[in-house]
Amino acid sequence: MAPRTHIAVLGGGISGLSTAWYLARTAPSSVKITLIEGTKRTGGWLHSDRVADPHHPNGKGSILLERGPRSLRPQGVSGLNTLEMVRELGLDSKIEPVSKTSPAAKNRYIYSHKTLHKLPSSIMGALTHPLLAAKIPRAGLDLVKRGSGQDDESIQDFVTRRFGKGFSDDLISAMVHGIYAGDVSKLSVRSTFGILYHMEKDYGSIVLGMLMGGGAVETPWDLTLKEKIVKEMPNLQEFVDKTSIYSFTDGLEELSRSLEKNLVKGGRVDIQKDSVVEKLDANLDSRDVRISIKGQEAVHANTVISALPPLKLQKLLSKQYSELTYNPSVTVAVVNLVYSAEQARLASPGFGYLIPRSENSAVNHRGLLGVVFDSCAIPEQDKGESQGKTLKLTAMIGGHMFNEALSQLASGSGSGASTLELSGSHKEDVNEFFAKTAMDAVKKHLKIDATPELVKVHIHQECIPQYLVGHLQRMQTLDQSLRKDFDGLLSVTGAGYLGVSVNDCIKNAREVAEAVVSKLEEEDDGEAQLVGRQEAITGLERSWFL
Numbered sequence: 001m002a003p004r005t006h007i008a009v010l011g012g013g014i015s016g017l018s019t020a021w022y023l024a025r026t027a028p029s030s031v032k033i034t035l036i037e038g039t040k041r042t043g044g045w046l047h048s049d050r051v052a053d054p055h056h057p058n059g060k061g062s063i064l065l066e067r068g069p070r071s072l073r074p075q076g077v078s079g080l081n082t083l084e085m086v087r088e089l090g091l092d093s094k095i096e097p098v099s100k101t102s103p104a105a106k107n108r109y110i111y112s113h114k115t116l117h118k119l120p121s122s123i124m125g126a127l128t129h130p131l132l133a134a135k136i137p138r139a140g141l142d143l144v145k146r147g148s149g150q151d152d153e154s155i156q157d158f159v160t161r162r163f164g165k166g167f168s169d170d171l172i173s174a175m176v177h178g179i180y181a182g183d184v185s186k187l188s189v190r191s192t193f194g195i196l197y198h199m200e201k202d203y204g205s206i207v208l209g210m211l212m213g214g215g216a217v218e219t220p221w222d223l224t225l226k227e228k229i230v231k232e233m234p235n236l237q238e239f240v241d242k243t244s245i246y247s248f249t250d251g252l253e254e255l256s257r258s259l260e261k262n263l264v265k266g267g268r269v270d271i272q273k274d275s276v277v278e279k280l281d282a283n284l285d286s287r288d289v290r291i292s293i294k295g296q297e298a299v300h301a302n303t304v305i306s307a308l309p310p311l312k313l314q315k316l317l318s319k320q321y322s323e324l325t326y327n328p329s330v331t332v333a334v335v336n337l338v339y340s341a342e343q344a345r346l347a348s349p350g351f352g353y354l355i356p357r358s359e360n361s362a363v364n365h366r367g368l369l370g371v372v373f374d375s376c377a378i379p380e381q382d383k384g385e386s387q388g389k390t391l392k393l394t395a396m397i398g399g400h401m402f403n404e405a406l407s408q409l410a411s412g413s414g415s416g417a418s419t420l421e422l423s424g425s426h427k428e429d430v431n432e433f434f435a436k437t438a439m440d441a442v443k444k445h446l447k448i449d450a451t452p453e454l455v456k457v458h459i460h461q462e463c464i465p466q467y468l469v470g471h472l473q474r475m476q477t478l479d480q481s482l483r484k485d486f487d488g489l490l491s492v493t494g495a496g497y498l499g500v501s502v503n504d505c506i507k508n509a510r511e512v513a514e515a516v517v518s519k520l521e522e523e524d525d526g527e528a529q530l531v532g533r534q535e536a537i538t539g540l541e542r543s544w545f546l
């Protein structure tokens with residue numbers, strides 16, 4: 001009898017967990033599936049803490065704090081796909097939606113010229129907006145300007161070419177701070193705002209593209225998936241239409257916890273935690289990959305789907321792939337601040353504010369990217385006596401300005417070093433520095449003088465990959481190299497490749513899992529076997545469509 005086919009998934013973040021979940025749902029029962037995670041917990045950057053409320057030491061209240069991602073958008077095919085997963089995991093009753101009519105949905109701010117400006121929500125609002133009005137005549141050029149003819153360029157170059165300089169410095173750089181904590185002058189427009197790139201290509205103008213409702217970047221696979229979900233779950237659309245964003249009662253980590261629980265209960269997936277993968281050796285002749293694990297016996301699989309960050313994957317391979325190491329990932333300090341609502345109040349309720357590059361520099365604001373008004377968006381996550389009685393804010397600091405921000409502390413500390421280490425004896429100094437940066441910002445920008453009752457600082461090293469100019473072309477090259485060198489023995493998925501949002505991670509995991517399963521062939525004895533040497537799957541196929 002032929003040996004049982006074994007698929008191993010590396011990395012237990014949302015990408016790896018989702019890959020394992022989709023494999024378990026689609027692969028024949030004879031296929032063995034293993035998920036290998038290096039730490040003691042799954043979820044990766046999804047990390048929600050329920051903590052005691054310092055204002056209610058009687059234990060009658062608790063507060064939910066997010067260390068990483070905090071909300072999901074229901075829109076688009078990736079939004080629908082996550083909602084389908086949420087429903088199938090039975091998490092519907094835990095959803096905490098932010099209605100499109102709530103202040104958190106309608107009021108998003110930019111801190112510019114020493115004031116909070118509400119972002120426009122209509123064309124008319126944009127035309128009369130103090131940050132934009134003066135730039136509108138120049139922006140009219142968009143209607144007549146030709147495309148650059150280039151395959152890719154930085155977001156800044158693209159936006160400046162079409163609308164003039166002020167747009168990328170103010171509005172767009174602030175948005176890029178909110179999503180990528182990145183630098184508009186370095187990130188690829190095609191990989192981060194593909195919709196703009198395609199509007200220019202298809203309509204010759206962004207304004208025209210918007211008016212014509214164009215630019216959606218959906219592959220044939222996306223369209224089929226959307227059709228299938230809409231047909232099977234027609235009532236999801238109602239939720240999408242009225243919801244701006246959502247999370248869960250116990251935070252976004254509820255999604256990864258529920259996935260793990262479901263995988264364990266289903267019995268299809270063997271989850272190995274605390275197992276750091278150190279090396280991969282692929283043998284194309286025997287169609288076997290030896291997965292070396294630190295301090296443990298090696299695991300053998302017939303196909304490996306890596307859901308590790310690209311740099312981590314490169315460390316496991318003997319051959320160098322420059323496409324895996326080209327993009328850096330930025331480090332972000334996340335500071336949760338909890339105030340008593342009796343002492344601290346938001347004058348302008350909303351989702352939060354972002355700081356554009358024109359306003360910001362590490363010198364100006366010590367690298368502050370923005371502040372989220374958590375308790376305004378989803379107060380239901382705080383329980384008991386804490387609900388409605390706390391003001392909960394989260395400051396995001398650093399990103400592409402992390403080292404610059406930290407060097408201020410280093411120069412002030414007399415250490416002489418350009419930056420301080422993030423561990424050891426300096427850790428406390430560093431945490432204190434970021435806590436103070438966050439509190440000073442809240443004082444200055446939101447005019448809140450109260451002292452927070454709780455402050456938590458988390459420094460996430462290399463947490464958001466930066467898709468630099470030329471990213472998609474590099475992914476296409478990697479697609480060809482992996483196909484040639486591994487012939488289907490190794491596929492990749494995860495935030496480092498084709499989308500950083502949780503929704504993108506889940507949808508891309510589904511695509512690779514289903515594609516790998518589609519290559520399984522029923523043998524005469526009923527066992528499923530991986531078919532080699534024909535149309536090997538790499539997980540990067542969609543890079544040719546974007």
Ligand SMILES: Cc1cc2nc3c(=O)[nH]c(=O)nc-3n(C[C@H](O)[C@H](O)[C@H](O)COP(=O)(O)OP(=O)(O)OC[C@H]3O[C@@H](n4cnc5c(N)ncnc54)[C@H](O)[C@@H]3O)c2cc1C
Pocket residue numbers: 010011012013014015016036037038039042043044045046067068069070071072275276277278307308309312332334460463464493494495496500501502503505
């Ligand atoms: C501060 C912050 C805020 C964010 N906010 C949002 C948001 O609001 N909404 C949104 O949609 N997205 C948000 N994102 C983005 C999103 O959270 C991430 O892109 C996504 O969680 C990445 O998931 P992943 O599984 O691809 O990678 P990871 O979460 O990095 O998972 C990789 C896993 O691999 C494991 N691993 C690494 N090396 C090895 C090894 N050698 N052997 C075994 N295991 C290994 C790691 O321990 C980890 O568990 C945010 C991200 C951050 C950091």
